[in-house]
Amino acid sequence: xxxxxxxxxxxxxxxxxxxxxxxxxxxxxxxxxxxxxxxxxxxxxxxxxxxxxxxxxxxxxxxxxxxxxxxxxxxxxxxxxxxxxxxxxxxxxxxxxxxxxxxxxxxxxxxxxxxxxxxxxxxxxxxxxxxxxxx
Amino acid sequence: xxxxxxxxxxxxxxxxxxxxxxxxxxxxxxxxxxxxxxxxxxxxxxxxxxxxxxxxxxxxxxxxxxxxxxxxxxxxxxxxxxxxxxxxxxxxxxxxxxxxxxxxxxxxxxxxxxxxxxxxxxxxxx
Numbered sequence: 001x002x003x004x005x006x007x008x009x010x011x012x013x014x015x016x017x018x019x020x021x022x023x024x025x026x027x028x029x030x031x032x033x034x035x036x037x038x039x040x041x042x043x044x045x046x047x048x049x050x051x052x053x054x055x056x057x058x059x060x061x062x063x064x065x066x067x068x069x070x071x072x073x074x075x076x077x078x079x080x081x082x083x084x085x086x087x088x089x090x091x092x093x094x095x096x097x098x099x100x101x102x103x104x105x106x107x108x109x110x111x112x113x114x115x116x117x118x119x120x121x122x123x124x125x126x127x128x129x130x131x132x133x134x135x
Numbered sequence: 136x137x138x139x140x141x142x143x144x145x146x147x148x149x150x151x152x153x154x155x156x157x158x159x160x161x162x163x164x165x166x167x168x169x170x171x172x173x174x175x176x177x178x179x180x181x182x183x184x185x186x187x188x189x190x191x192x193x194x195x196x197x198x199x200x201x202x203x204x205x206x207x208x209x210x211x212x213x214x215x216x217x218x219x220x221x222x223x224x225x226x227x228x229x230x231x232x233x234x235x236x237x238x239x240x241x242x243x244x245x246x247x248x249x250x251x252x253x254x255x256x257x258x259x260x261x
Contacts, residue, residue, distance in 0.1 A: 117173040
């Protein structure tokens with residue numbers, strides 16, 4: 001019997017290392033394929049945008065959340081969307097935004113993408129489930 | 136404005152936004168309401184439920200918050216312009232915080248929480 005897998009959207013609103021939300025979201029997402037499902041979109045909002053900080057450098061004996069998100073993108077081909085309004089005011093800028101605001105280096109890199117809240121709504125409409133991970 | 140290219144796939148999935156945080160000291164209420172407004176701009180005005188400390192956002196006569204933020208009272212008052220009404224609240228959350236309905240801003244209505252959640256396709260919490 002082959003069951004049709006579901007596509008999931010995750011909204012992550014917790015800052016990495018200070019709250020449980022991103023750890024829980026990752027563990028949930030990593031467990032989906034074993035059940036025949038996949039995560040299609042992760043949307044980072046509120047303090048969750050810090051999950052995309054490209055210079056994140058945790059101690060070696062702690063989970064590297066940025067690497068885990070990248071691995072998730074590779075294995076499940078999910079998009080990693082970051083709310084541009086939440087991100088830019090918190091100092092997370094891709095190359096274009098860094099240039100626009102006169103900063104020498106981007107602090108957010110692919111596979112993370114800056115997008116608007118409309119993309120969160122699209123994900124809610126398009127995918128089978130949306131789960132919020134928030135403090 | 137927001138692009139509407141996806142409007143054809145946005146059939147009629149209903150969205151419930153639950154606000155669980157108080158209005159001052161953090162940006163939770165503001166960012167939750169912004170998400171709701173984008174839903175409305177895309178032609179799908181969400182339902183908004185204030186629960187837990189979120190009911191504090193509904194107190195009438197609020198000023199701006201600390202932290203140089205803009206506050207959420209003006210945004211709440213403008214939601215009806217986007218067809219987001221009434222402002223649903225959880226009665227139990229009100230009672231446990233010693234609040235009364237008479238203290239709330241106009242346009243609020245008592246919700247049956249389980250029923251609201253069951254009636255919507257998507258739930259987002261802030």
